[in-house]
Amino acid sequence: MKWSFSSHKAFRRCQRQWFFRNVIANACAKDPLRREAHRLSKLLTVWSWRGRIVDSVLSESVIPQLACGKEIPVDLALQHARRLFEEQRAQGLSGSRASNGASVGFVEVANGLGLTDETFAKAWKDIEISIRSFYGNKPLIDDIAQARRVVTQRPLSFNYDGAAVCAVPDVICFYDGRPPFIIDWKVNTAPIHDFWLQLATYAIALTRCNPHRDWPPLPVGMDPTAVRLAEVQLLANSTRGHTVTDDDVDEITDLIYWSFDEMRLACCGKPDARVLQAQDFLTAYDPSSCRTCAFQKLCSGGGEL
Amino acid sequence: MSYLQTNVFRIANLGQLKSRYKLYRIDGLLPDSDNYYRNVQIINRKVSFRLRNPALVILADGEPHLVLRDDAQEPESPFQLIGTTAYFRSTGQTLDLDYEHPTETTAPICQRFLQFALTGALQSAPGLWQPSAGESFYGRQPVMSRNGVDVFRGFSVRVILLGGNAIGLCVDVSHKYVSSHPLPARPSKADFRRLKGTRRVYRYGSQWYDIKLHEHSGLTIVQHLVPDGKVGNISLRDYVLRNAQKPLPPELLKLDPDGAALFYMTGRDDVKAAVAQLCYPVFETEHPRVQRLHGATILPPGMRRSLLVGFARKHLLGLSFCGFKLQVDSDPVQIAKQRFMEPDLLFGNSRVYSVRGTQKAVHIGLDELGRTRLTALFDKAVGTYATRPLERQYIVWPRLEPHRRRARPPTPDASPPRVTPTEIR
Numbered sequence: 001m002k003w004s005f006s007s008h009k010a011f012r013r014c015q016r017q018w019f020f021r022n023v024i025a026n027a028c029a030k031d032p033l034r035r036e037a038h039r040l041s042k043l044l045t046v047w048s049w050r051g052r053i054v055d056s057v058l059s060e061s062v063i064p065q066l067a068c069g070k071e072i073p074v075d076l077a078l079q080h081a082r083r084l085f086e087e088q089r090a091q092g093l094s095g096s097r098a099s100n101g102a103s104v105g106f107v108e109v110a111n112g113l114g115l116t117d118e119t120f121a122k123a124w125k126d127i128e129i130s131i132r133s134f135y136g137n138k139p140l141i142d143d144i145a146q147a148r149r150v151v152t153q154r155p156l157s158f159n160y161d162g163a164a165v166c167a168v169p170d171v172i173c174f175y176d177g178r179p180p181f182i183i184d185w186k187v188n189t190a191p192i193h194d195f196w197l198q199l200a201t202y203a204i205a206l207t208r209c210n211p212h213r214d215w216p217p218l219p220v221g222m223d224p225t226a227v228r229l230a231e232v233q234l235l236a237n238s239t240r241g242h243t244v245t246d247d248d249v250d251e252i253t254d255l256i257y258w259s260f261d262e263m264r265l266a267c268c269g270k271p272d273a274r275v276l277q278a279q280d281f282l283t284a285y286d287p288s289s290c291r292t293c294a295f296q297k298l299c300s301g302g303g304e305l
Numbered sequence: 306m307s308y309l310q311t312n313v314f315r316i317a318n319l320g321q322l323k324s325r326y327k328l329y330r331i332d333g334l335l336p337d338s339d340n341y342y343r344n345v346q347i348i349n350r351k352v353s354f355r356l357r358n359p360a361l362v363i364l365a366d367g368e369p370h371l372v373l374r375d376d377a378q379e380p381e382s383p384f385q386l387i388g389t390t391a392y393f394r395s396t397g398q399t400l401d402l403d404y405e406h407p408t409e410t411t412a413p414i415c416q417r418f419l420q421f422a423l424t425g426a427l428q429s430a431p432g433l434w435q436p437s438a439g440e441s442f443y444g445r446q447p448v449m450s451r452n453g454v455d456v457f458r459g460f461s462v463r464v465i466l467l468g469g470n471a472i473g474l475c476v477d478v479s480h481k482y483v484s485s486h487p488l489p490a491r492p493s494k495a496d497f498r499r500l501k502g503t504r505r506v507y508r509y510g511s512q513w514y515d516i517k518l519h520e521h522s523g524l525t526i527v528q529h530l531v532p533d534g535k536v537g538n539i540s541l542r543d544y545v546l547r548n549a550q551k552p553l554p555p556e557l558l559k560l561d562p563d564g565a566a567l568f569y570m571t572g573r574d575d576v577k578a579a580v581a582q583l584c585y586p587v588f589e590t591e592h593p594r595v596q597r598l599h600g601a602t603i604l605p606p607g608m609r610r611s612l613l614v615g616f617a618r619k620h621l622l623g624l625s626f627c628g629f630k631l632q633v634d635s636d637p638v639q640i641a642k643q644r645f646m647e648p649d650l651l652f653g654n655s656r657v658y659s660v661r662g663t664q665k666a667v668h669i670g671l672d673e674l675g676r677t678r679l680t681a682l683f684d685k686a687v688g689t690y691a692t693r694p695l696e697r698q699y700i701v702w703p704r705l706e707p708h709r710r711r712a713r714p715p716t717p718d719a720s721p722p723r724v725t726p727t728e729i730r
Contacts, residue, residue, distance in 0.1 A: 190576065192519065192520050192522070192568050192576050193520060194494070194520055194521065194523075196494070196498070240523065243495075245495075279339075283339070283340055283387050283388050284387055284388075285387075287344075287347055287385045287386050287387045288385065288574070290385055290386070290387055290388060290389075291385045296388075299388050300388055300389055
C-alpha cells in the first residue's frame with residue numbers, strides 16, 4: 001500500500017473518499033463501481049485545475065528550457081497556458097477526452113453545481129497572475145538557472161516500515177558541491193496554510209530513495225536537514241523557505257508510520273477492494289469536504305452505483 | 306417531610322415571554338440516512354452561527370423541519386451537509402410560541418430559543434467571560450493562582466425541561482485552568498508547530514475567548530494587515546488598539562511591535578489574526594501542573610450550593626433579553642424525598658431474602674441486608690442465582706508497537722484508534 005502526503009491528508013479529511021480514490025479506483029477492473037471510482041478520481045475542481053495548468057506550463061515548458069539556459073518569454077508561456085485552458089475547459093464541460101486519451105472533468109459539473117463564465121474568468125486571472133509572479137521571482141529563476149540538473153514532477157519512492165512512501169516534488173535542482181533545492185508551487189488565494197510538512201517529506205524522500213540514473217551524485221552522507229526547501233506561493237507572490245532538523249525527521253517518520261498504520265488498520269490489514277465496503281470507512285467530519293468531493297454520487301449511494 | 310435540594314431554578318414569569326417562529330421543510334436530509342444525527346447537529350450549529358439566531362431541526366409528521374425565530378434572515382440554501390445537500394423550503398407558517406404551556410413539540414423549541422437568548426444576555430454581562438459557545442461563564446478574577454496557573458471559577462446555565470413541560474434553569478459550578486503567562490511574543494515557525502491546533506484564551510482587551518491556533522502568519526503584528534471598515538487595511542496592532550473596548554488594559558499598551566501574528570478560525574469558518582502575546586495557554590485537568598489544583602476545586606456540597614445560589618441571584622435574577630426581564634426563584638427547586646422498599650433478592654437454590662415480609666422468604670432487617678447478601682453469595686447452600694459456566698470472555702486491548710520511540714501524537718480530528726480483540730480461553 002502506498003503512502004503519500006496527499007493520501008495522508010485525504011485520509012484525515014475523509015476516510016471514505018480515501019477509500020474510493022486509493023483502494024477501489026481501477027480503470028481496468030470488471031466491477032463497474034471500480035471503473036466509475038477511477039473515472040471520478042480524475043475529476044478536478046476548477047480551483048485545483050487552474051493550479052494544474054500552472055504546474056504543467058512551468059514544469060513541462062518553462063523550467064526545462066530554463067535549465068538549458070534558455071528562457072521562454074512570459075507571453076509565450078501565457079499563450080501556452082491559454083491554449084491548455086481553452087482546450088481543457090471545453091473538454092471538461094462537454095465530457096469529451098483530450099487528444100492523448102486523458103479525460104478532463106470538473107467536480108462541479110459532476111455534482112450538478114454548474115460553472116459560470118465568471119468562475120472561469122477568475123480562474124484564468126489566477127493562472128495569469130501566477131505565471132507572471134514566477135517570471136518576476138528573479139532569485140528563484142537564478143537558482144534554477146544555476147543548477148547542474150533540474151528535474152520536474154519526478155516521483156520519489158522509498159520504503160518505511162512496510163509503507164511505500166511516494167513523493168512528487170514540482171522541481172528538484174541539483175548543483176555541483178551544494179545540496180539539492182526542492183521547489184513546490186502553490187496557487188492559493190488565501191495561503192494561510194504552511195506546507196512545511198509536505199516539503200519536509202520531500203526532503204526525506206529525496207535522501208532515502210534510490211538515486212535516479214539522470215541525477216548527479218548527491219554529496220556523501222547528505223541528510224534531509226541539508227536540503228533547501230521552498231514553498232512558492234505564486235498568487236500571493238511570496239516564497240516561504242523551510243528547514244528541517246534531525247528531530248523533525250524523527251517526528252515526520254513517526255507520523256508516516258502512524259498514518260500508514262491507521263490506513264492499514266482501516267483496511268483490516270490489506271486494501272482488498274473485493275472485500276472492503278464503503279460503509280466500513282468513516283465519512284468526513286467537516287461538510288465543506290463534501291462540497292468539493294468527486295465521489296458524492298458513490299458516497300450517497302452507499303458505495304453502490 | 307425532608308427534601309432533596311437541586312441546582313435547578315424555576316422561571317417565575319414565563320407567561321410574559323413571547324416569540325414567534327417560522328418553519329422550513331428540509332429536503333435532502335433523510336431521517337434514516339447514515340449521518341442524520343451528525344447533520345442535524347451541523348444545521349443547528351452552523352445555521353445559528355451564520356444567522357446569529359437560534360436554529361433547531363425538529364421532526365414534524367416524520368419529516369425534518371428547520372425552526373427559526375420569525376425575525377431571522379432566510380437560511381442559506383442549498384446547504385452542504387456530510388454526504389448530502391439540504392434545501393430549506395419555507396412552509397409559509399409563522400407560529401406563536403407559548404413558553405408557559407409548551408407542548409411536546411414546542412418544548413424543545415422553547416428550550417433552544419430561551420438558551421440562545423439567555424446565553425447572549427450573559428455574554429454581555431459585565432465581569433463575565435465565556436470561552437466559547439456552550440461553555441460556562443467565568444469571572445475575570447482567578448479564585449486561585451499556583452504554579453503559574455490561574456484557576457477561574459465559572460457557572461454553566463442550561464435551560465432544561467421539568468416535569469409537565471415546565472422550564473427551569475440548571476446552574477452548576479465549573480473551573481477553568483489558564484496559564485498566568487501568555488505565549489512568548491515572538492514564537493518562531495518551528496516553535497509554532499508545537500502550538501498548532503492547541504487552544505488558547507485570547508485576551509482581546511475586555512473580551513476574552515477561546516481560540517484554536519491554526520497557523521503562524523510569518524509576519525509581525527505591525528506587518529500583518531487587517532481590514533477595518535472605512536479606514537481600510539491597518540496593522541493588526543493598530544486594529545487591536547482601535548477596536549478593543551476602552552479603557553485598554555495595560556497588556557495591550559505593551560504590545561511588542563515585532564511580536565507574531567497568528568491565525569485562528571472562527572465558528573463561521575473565517576480566518577482571523579491574533580496577537581501571540583495576548584494568547585494564554587489553557588490546561589486540561591490531567592495536565593501535571595493542574596493535577597494538584599484540581600483537588601482544591603472539588604467543592605463540598607454546601608459551598609457549591611451557596612455559590613450557585615449566589616450566581617443565580619446576582620446574574621440571572623433580573624437578566625434582560627428580547628424585552629423580557631427574567632424572574633427566577635431565589636432558591637432552587639426542592640423535591641420531596643421518595644422512599645421505596647428494597648425488592649426481594651433471589652439467590653441460588655431458590656433462596657429468597659426479603660425485607661418486606663414476603664411469604665416463604667427468609668425475613669431480614671434492612672440493616673442486615675448487605676452482610677446477608679455477601680454471606681449468601683459464598684454460602685455453598687445458597688450461592689449465586691446463576692450457576693452455569695461462564696461464557697467465553699474477551700479482552701479489548703489497544704495494539705501496541707513497542708519498537709516505537711514516541712507516543713502517538715494527539716489527533717483530535719482523527720478517527721478513534723481501532724483495537725484488536727484478543728480471545729482468552
